[in-house]
Every structure is written in C-alpha cells, then in structure tokens.
Amino acid sequence: MSETESRDFIRQIIHDDLESGKHEQIVTRFPPEPNGYLHIGHVMSICLNFGVTAETGGRTYLRFDDTNPGKESPVYVEAIEHDVRWLGFDWEDRLTHASDYFESLYESAVSLVAMGSAYVDSLSADEIREYRGTLTEPGKNSPHRSRSVEENLDLLARMRAGEFADGEHVLRAKIDMSSPNMNLRDPALYRIRHLTHQHTGDDWCIYPMYDFAHTLSDALEHITHSLCTLEFEDHRPLYNWFLDQLKPEHRPRQIEFSRLNLAYAITSKRKLNALVEEGIVEGWNDPRMPTIAGMRRRGYPAAALRHFVTRAGVTKKDKLIEMGVLENCVRENLGVTSQRRMAVLRPLRVVLTNYPEDIVEMVTAMNHPARPELGTRELPFSRELWIEQDDFMEEPPRKFFRLKPGGEVRLRFGYIIRCDDVIKNEAGEVIELRCSYDADTRSGTGSSDRKVKGTIHWVSCAHGVDAEVRLYDRLFTVAKPNTADDFHAVLNADSLQVVEAKLEPSLASMKAGETVQFERLGYFCIDSEEHSGSRPVINRIVTLRDSWARLEQQAMQQG
RNA sequence: UGGGGCGUAGCCAAGUGGUAAGGCAUCGGGUUUUGAUCCCGUGUACCGCAGGUUCGAAUCCUGCCGCCCCAGCCA
Numbered sequence: 001m002s003e004t005e006s007r008d009f010i011r012q013i014i015h016d017d018l019e020s021g022k023h024e025q026i027v028t029r030f031p032p033e034p035n036g037y038l039h040i041g042h043v044m045s046i047c048l049n050f051g052v053t054a055e056t057g058g059r060t061y062l063r064f065d066d067t068n069p070g071k072e073s074p075v076y077v078e079a080i081e082h083d084v085r086w087l088g089f090d091w092e093d094r095l096t097h098a099s100d101y102f103e104s105l106y107e108s109a110v111s112l113v114a115m116g117s118a119y120v121d122s123l124s125a126d127e128i129r130e131y132r133g134t135l136t137e138p139g140k141n142s143p144h145r146s147r148s149v150e151e152n153l154d155l156l157a158r159m160r161a162g163e164f165a166d167g168e169h170v171l172r173a174k175i176d177m178s179s180p181n182m183n184l185r186d187p188a189l190y191r192i193r194h195l196t197h198q199h200t201g202d203d204w205c206i207y208p209m210y211d212f213a214h215t216l217s218d219a220l221e222h223i224t225h226s227l228c229t230l231e232f233e234d235h236r237p238l239y240n241w242f243l244d245q246l247k248p249e250h251r252p253r254q255i256e257f258s259r260l261n262l263a264y265a266i267t268s269k270r271k272l273n274a275l276v277e278e279g280i281v282e283g284w285n286d287p288r289m290p291t292i293a294g295m296r297r298r299g300y301p302a303a304a305l306r307h308f309v310t311r312a313g314v315t316k317k318d319k320l321i322e323m324g325v326l327e328n329c330v331r332e333n334l335g336v337t338s339q340r341r342m343a344v345l346r347p348l349r350v351v352l353t354n355y356p357e358d359i360v361e362m363v364t365a366m367n368h369p370a371r372p373e374l375g376t377r378e379l380p381f382s383r384e385l386w387i388e389q390d391d392f393m394e395e396p397p398r399k400f401f402r403l404k405p406g407g408e409v410r411l412r413f414g415y416i417i418r419c420d421d422v423i424k425n426e427a428g429e430v431i432e433l434r435c436s437y438d439a440d441t442r443s444g445t446g447s448s449d450r451k452v453k454g455t456i457h458w459v460s461c462a463h464g465v466d467a468e469v470r471l472y473d474r475l476f477t478v479a480k481p482n483t484a485d486d487f488h489a490v491l492n493a494d495s496l497q498v499v500e501a502k503l504e505p506s507l508a509s510m511k512a513g514e515t516v517q518f519e520r521l522g523y524f525c526i527d528s529e530e531h532s533g534s535r536p537v538i539n540r541i542v543t544l545r546d547s548w549a550r551l552e553q554q555a556m557q558q559g
Numbered sequence: 560u561g562g563g564g565c566g567u568a569g570c571c572a573a574g575u576g577g578u579a580a581g582g583c584a585u586c587g588g589g590u591u592u593u594g595a596u597c598c599c600g601u602g603u604a605c606c607g608c609a610g611g612u613u614c615g616a617a618u619c620c621u622g623c624c625g626c627c628c629c630a631g632c633c634a
Contacts, residue, residue, distance in 0.1 A: 008572095031634090032634095033633085033634050035633090035634080065634065067633090067634080068633060068634075070633090071633075071634090121632095124632095125631080125632050128632075129630075129631085132630055133561095133630075134561085134630055135560095135561055135562075135629075135630060136560060136561045136562095137561085137630095138561090139630090166632085167632065169632095170632050171632095172632095179562085180561050180562040180563090181561095181562055181563075181629080182561095182562080182629055182630050183629075185630085188631085188632050190632085191632035192632080193632085207632095209631090209632075209633085209634090210633070210634045211634095214634085230563095230564065230565085230627080230628070231627090231628050231629075231634095232628095232634090233563060233564060233628075233629095234562075234563055234564090234628070234629050235629090236563090237563095256564085258564095258565080258627090263570085269634095311571070311572090311582065311583070312571065312572090313571060313572055313573095313582095315565090315571090315572075316564070316565060317564095317565055317566075317571090317572090318564095318565065318566090318626075318627055318628095319570085319571065319572095320570080320571095321570065321571065321583095322569085322570050322571085322583075322584075324570085324583070324584065325570070325571075325582090325583055325584085328583065328584085329583095331595090331596095335595080335596065336596095340593075342593095369591085369592095369593075369595090369596075370596070370597080399594090401594075402594090410592055411592090412592060412593070413592075414592090416592095443592065444592095451592090452592085453594090454592095454594080455591095455592045455593065455594090456593090457593075517593085517595085518593095519593045519595080520593045520594080520595070521593090522595095544593075544594095544595050544596090545594095545595065545596090546594075546595085547594055547595090548594045549594090550594095551594085
C-alpha cells in the first residue's frame with residue numbers, strides 16, 4: 001500500500017467500529033493545555049484527530065485542557081486557535097474548555113465521595129509522596145483514607161467554599177495504594193489553588209486534575225475515540241476506572257500512539273521556553289523553532305506539514321524522523337507552487353568588458369520552468385553584474401562547471417560569458433571578474449546553439465535591490481538534543497547567518513509571507529515580522545537539493 | 560529487583576501462518592539554459608536474539624536481550 005492508501009492501526013479500529021455499527025459517527029478532540037505554543041509534535045495529533053473525522057464525516061472538538069490556572073494564559077489560547085486554523089482544520093462550533101465543565105466535574109466528584117470512592121486527604125504533598133511508595137514498593141494508606149462519607153462531603157464543600165489554604169487538603173480517588181500502576185495509588189482529583197483562572201476567573205478555588213477532568217470531558221463531549229500519546233498508556237486503567245465508577249452513557253475508548261520526534265530538534269515545552277527566555281532564539285515564532293508559529297514564519301506551507309506527518313505514520317513505535325523528510329515535503333510543495341526569481345546571496349562583481357556601458361537590455365525569464373501558464377518577466381541585463389561568489393573558483397577541482405579563469409558559463413536567461421581576468425584586493429581576495437560576453441548567445445534568440453556545461457544566476461548591479469537574507473540551519477548539532485545533559489552544549493552556533501543580498505528588481509514589490517524560489521539556491525519567503533518596503537527581510541525556507549555540495553562534502557571527508 | 564509499551568534495510572512503514580509492499584535517503588544512468596525538477600534503474604532486511612510448534616513462521620509458543628514511559632497537589 002502506498003502512503004496515501006495505508007490505514008494505520010487507529011484508522012483500522014475506527015473503520016471497524018463504523019463497520020460493526022458500534023458507532024455511527026466518530027467524535028474526537030484535540031486537547032492542548034494553553035500553557036505554551038504548539039510544535040511539530042502537536043501537528044501529528046491535530047492531523048490525526050481532525051483527519052480521521054474529516055475522512056469519516058465525524059466531528060472534532062478543539063478543547064482547551066485548562067485545569068491548571070497557575071500555568072495557563074489566554075495568549076496561548078489565541079495562538080493555538082490560530083495555529084490549528086492555519087494548519088487547515090475547522091472545529092466549527094466545537095471550541096470548548098475543560099473549565100466549561102467545572103460544575104459538572106464537581107458534581108461527579110461529589111458522587112464519587114458519596115459512593116465511597118473518593119476521600120479528602122489532609123496529608124501534605126511531601127507526606128503523600130512518602131506514602132505513595134516507590135516503583136518496587138507498595139504505598140500505604142493515608143490515615144485520612146477512612147474518613148466517613150459525611151465528613152468527606154463536608155470537607156469537599158468547604159474546600160470549594162474557600163475555607164482552606166492552598167495545599168491544606170486534596171481530594172483523592174480511593175483505589176489501591178499497593179497497585180503496581182502508580183496512577184492507581186489513590187490519585188489526586190482536586191487540589192486547592194486560590195488563583196484567577198484564565199477562563200473562569202475567580203469562580204473556583206479548587207481545580208480538577210488532568211486524569212479526572214480529561215476523562216469526564218471526553219465523556220461529556222461524547223468522544224468516541226480519545227487519541228493520546230504513549231506516556232498516557234499507564235493512565236488508561238484510571239481513565240476506565242472513572243468511566244466505570246460514574247457509568248457515563250457515552251464511553252470513549254482511549255488509544256495511544258507514539259510521539260513524533262524530529263532529529264536535531266527539541267519539543268520539550270520547558271526547553272523551548274528556555275530558548276526563548278535566554279534569548280537564544282528571538283521568540284516562539286523564530287524561524288528556527290519547531291513550533292507551528294516558527295515553521296509558518298520560516299515559510300513551511302501547512303500542506304507540507306500535513307504531508308510530513310502522513311509520511312511519518314501512526315504507530316506505537318518510538319520514532320526519530322530525519323530532518324530531511326520534513327525538508328523534502330517542503331521542497332515538494334514549494335517546487336510546484338513557487339515562482340522562480342534570481343538573487344545573489346554573496347555578490348561578486350563581474351564586468352563584461354566588451355558590453356556597451358550605456359545599454360540596458362531586457363531579457364525574458366520564465367516564472368516556472370514546468371508551468372508556462374505562470375508567465376514570464378523581463379530582467380534588466382547590463383555591463384556590470386553580480387554573480388555568486390561560490391560560482392567562481394580560481395583553482396577549481398575537476399567537474400566544477402561554473403566560472404573559472406579562461407572558462408565559460410551561461411548566465412541564466414542571458415549570454416555565455418568567458419572569464420578573462422581576475423581582480424584581487426591587497427589581501428589576495430577575488431573582488432572582481434573581467435569577462436567578455438558572446439553576443440550571439442543571447443538566450444532564446446536561436447542565433448547560436450552553443451552549449452556550455454554550466455549555467456549560473458546573476459543580478460544587474462545597477463538594478464539590484466539590497467536585502468537582508470537570513471539563512472537558517474538546525475538549532476542543534478546532535479540528532480537527539482533532548483538526551484544531552486545540557487542542551488546548551490549541543491547548540492549549533494551557526495544556526496543563523498545573515499547576508500546582504502542583491503535581488504532582481506521584481507522582488508522589490510513582494511509582500512510579507514510571499515514565497516519564491518531563488519534559482520539554484522532554494523526557497524525563500526518574505527519575513528512576516530520585520531520586512532519593509534525600504535528594507536526587505538527575507539528568510540531562507542530550505543535550500544534546493546545540491547548534489548554538487550554533496551560531492552564536495554564527500555571529497556572533503558575522503559581528504 | 561514493580562507495572563506498562565515497543566523492537567521489519569540509514570530513517571519511516573506495510574504485513575495478522577504460505578515463503579518480506581511502499582515512501583524518504585543512498586548509489587548508478589537519462590533529460591535539462593536551475594549541478595533543481597522530472598524519468599529510469601539500484602538494497603541478500605539472518606523481520607532484536609535463542610529455542611520450540613508446523614509440510615511451512617516476521618506472523619503461534621517459551622526463554623532471553625535492548626530501548627522508551629510511570630514514584631507532580633503538571634498535562
């Protein structure tokens with residue numbers, strides 16, 4: 001089966017549930033906590049949850065899991081909504097919050113207490129930890145575990161009423177302190193937090209814990225398949241315990257899949273935050289960040305991200321996906337959608353000694369070699385041109401078919417030129433090339449069908465537009481930066497290079513967010529934050545595949 | 560030394576007892592005024608290891624090994 005036809009194990013389950021009539025319609029949810037920005041790992045979950053319902057005519061909720069007011073903020077709520085929408089998904093009227101259900105959740109807690117399945121504990125956090133035991137030793141019961149239902153009901157009501165300070169009491173499920181599954185050792189259900197909540201304000205001073213709130217929210221929304229990552233597999237017995245105890249009419253099934261890890265990147269919210277706080281990157285939307293906001297600003301198309309997670313697949317196996325897979329998805333998408341332009345990143349002046357000084361010719365350039373319907377544009381060609389420094393070598397290795405002393409090369413859409421002289425500065429650096437052009441070789445004229453091996457790009461000096469171009473590279477030097485003792489030690493010092501580039505004049509009118517291919521260099525997009533008409537700022541999204549660079553690298557490695 | 564999960568080519572991943580799909584990468588070759596794109600070709604994967612069942616096992620059984628997760632009043 002090809003990647004588009006394959007049915008992963010979750011889609012298989014869903015397919016079976018539909019076919020057997022267990023469910024008529026699939027309902028899922030994407031439940032982020034609004035305590036940070038979404039990253040590439042979330043893209044996977046978003047595409048899965050919204051994808052399976054889009055494919056089967058189901059519904060998906062965007063639900064904010066906002067049960068911890070100390071860490072959450074409306075700025076994240078807004079950013080998350082923007083990111084999900086940008087990725088191409090629509091929750092229609094199904095935008096909810098776990099906090100929308102606080103009253104109902106509280107009633108469930110009261111029920112649990114009433115049936116003797118939960119109790120108010122007055123041990124301190126430290127004591128609770130001690131009583132919990134360890135991975136190999138069972139825990140022991142809290143002395144408060146045997147409180148009467150009446151006392152528990154009274155205490156819980158007073159917790160809600162605000163009679164106690166933070167940490168004084170906690171509501172716990174009464175399950176099994178000796179369970180080998182730590183999640184079942186009387187997990188906390190509610191804690192006291194005298195804090196203003198980003199969505200419910202000061203309505204509450206007790207807040208439900210994740211397991212309790214999440215399970216019941218799923219049930220209340222009639223979620224059929226609650227899809228989450230592998231680390232929650234141990235929580236499933238607790239998830240089911242809540243459902244058993246409270247016997248909801250709608251019983252969601254939790255299914256776990258493995259996270260998507262990207263090589264050379266980090267997806268820990270804490271570490272991502274550190275990168276921002278320490279000024280290592282410029283913000284959550286720094287184009288080097290693996291956040292959705294960062295990738296969007298970098299110029300990665302949403303469709304490429306969706307394609308990427310499809311390629312990665314849905315399984316339970318730990319995966320570390322190569323950066324190249326993501327980059328290829330981006331190239332594939334941009335390759336067909338982006339118009340071609342010319343720009344020189346590291347300019348080297350070329351003077352065509354036999355070209356008239358006062359003439360400017362207009363040459364015609366295709367906007368896309370495979371899509372003639374995208375038309376052409378006219379480029380000014382004159383006596384002095386910028387070419388890429390890399391496109392000239394004084395002492396080239398074999399198979400270098402760009403410019404070299406005495407050698408010929410074609411200027412894209414222009415003429416064939418020959419390098420006659422190399423001008424250097426006092427330091428011995430090449431600062432200018434004196435070349436001659438062959439007037440019979442103008443592109444498209446057909447007056448000469450001479451062939452030369454190389455074609456290079458160029459920009460007319462008199463017409464070029466100055467721009468700041470930002471060249472990005474991976475943020476880390478190792479494939480698994482998350483396993484480093486200190487991620488600072490594996491930061492890539494060269495993750496950002498800024499160059500002063502020369503652009504063909506047509507680029508001057510581009511608007512923020514627009515994407516083009518600079519021929520022979522890569523895909524670039526106009527920065528959405530810092531670009532201005534008078535000062536173009538451009539991001540390199542990804543380079544073109546470069547088999548010459550690969551050869552050079554191999555040659556280097558072989559000495 | 561407790562519990563839960565996972566182990567198919569460099570990276571992903573199909574496969575659910577009948578003799579190993581596909582994608583990406585790699586390496587060849589062709590086309591090409593982007594060393595891009597496109598096109599063609601290219602991999603002996605001892606299916607983690609060792610036993611066993613079977614005419615036949617990646618698929619079933621047993622034992623072992625390796626990796627990941629769990630001891631928040633975080634999610």
